[in-house]
Amino acid sequence: MLSSGNQIQAQTILEEAESMKMKESSVSDKVNNSPVIQYIIGLMGLAYIIYYFSTKxxxxxxxxxxxxxxxxxxxxxxxxxxxxxxxxxxxxxxxAILFQFPFYAGIMGIMIYTGLGNELTKWMVSVGTIDSFPLLAYLNGAIVNFAIPSAGGEFAIVGPSIINAVIELGAGLPELEVTKMIARASLAIAFGETLTNSLQPFYLLLIIPIMGIGLKIRARDVMGYLFIPFIIFFIATALMVLFVPL
Incomplete structure (x- = not known):
């Protein structure tokens, strides 16, 4: 809605979409205003609907x-x-939550049922050692968070694989030491998930609608300011998961 004096003029959806285009040309803006990806996803969804009813x-x-x-x-x-x-x-x-949550759930389903999450974890920990596994768990949590921005959902996918890898790495060590390694790996995953929230600020879906009432502000207007905190947080937490004792 646009307010002019005492008159209120309603914008059409197309007009509002045009008004939201960025002055500078960017890849994200082109994707937002292009039907290509939307139709591809739509056709994939339509294929699944046909498959669903034909089989069930x-x-x-x-x-x-x-x-x-x-x-x-x-x-x-x-x-x-x-x-x-x-x-x-x-x-x-x-x-924003209604719009994005179904897609996040779909991505989570892909990660779980194709085994992609487990394979990523296995690949990363296959080169791990007793000294480096916390950093690998940390990076794993950071990367998977882009696909599953839910701490609980992410740990459900990568947690068991990383814990099993840690148990294998700690074979022969005292049980208490292995328990400490598992705790450190679990915390490292959580810190990694928190790290990339700076680059994918999922929490803004809740904050902006409340704190940004009356302002024409979107998540992309904020994300650029989060890059420097991301770098600082990355260095600090990487050192922490490696060297700070439990």
Whole structure:
């Protein structure tokens, strides 16, 4: 909505999408305003819907209904920026969560059921030693956080593999020492997850709708200011997981 004096002029979704374009050309802005990725995801979703009903019949449940509505929305609104605007108009402050959580859940499902999360963990810890495993667990937590920005969900995927790797690395050591190694690895994963929250500020989905009421501010307007804290936090926590005693 645009306010001019005592008159209120309603913008169309297309007009609002055009007003949100950045003056400088950027890859993210082009993707936000392009139908290509949205249609690709929509076609993938449509293929799954066809597969679902062809294999399970008319097994209607809440999950498949939500999925169908999401896919229909992708086709109807053509670009990510327009879909985001529609979600915001219909669900206000919780729109970002409603919009992104289904996709995060999908990514988490891919990481779990394809074994991708376990393979990434195994690859990273295969070169680990008793001295370097905390740093590898830390980096693992940081990388996987880009795909699963949920500490609990992330640990459910990478935690068991890293703990098993630590047990193997600590074979022959006293049980108390192995327990300390597991605790350090678990904390390292958590610190890694927190680290990349600076580059993927998931928490802004909750903060901006509350603190930014009345302001035309989005997460991308804030992210650039988080890069220097990211570097400082990376160095500090990397040293901590390696050298600070439990």
């Amino acid at each position: 019949g008319l097994d209607i449940n809440l999950n498949i209904m939500i999925f169908i509505f999401i896919i229909i929305g992708l086709f109807l609104h053509q670009t990510p920026i327009r879909y985001g605007i529609v979600m915001k108009r219909s669900s206000s402050n919780i729109s």
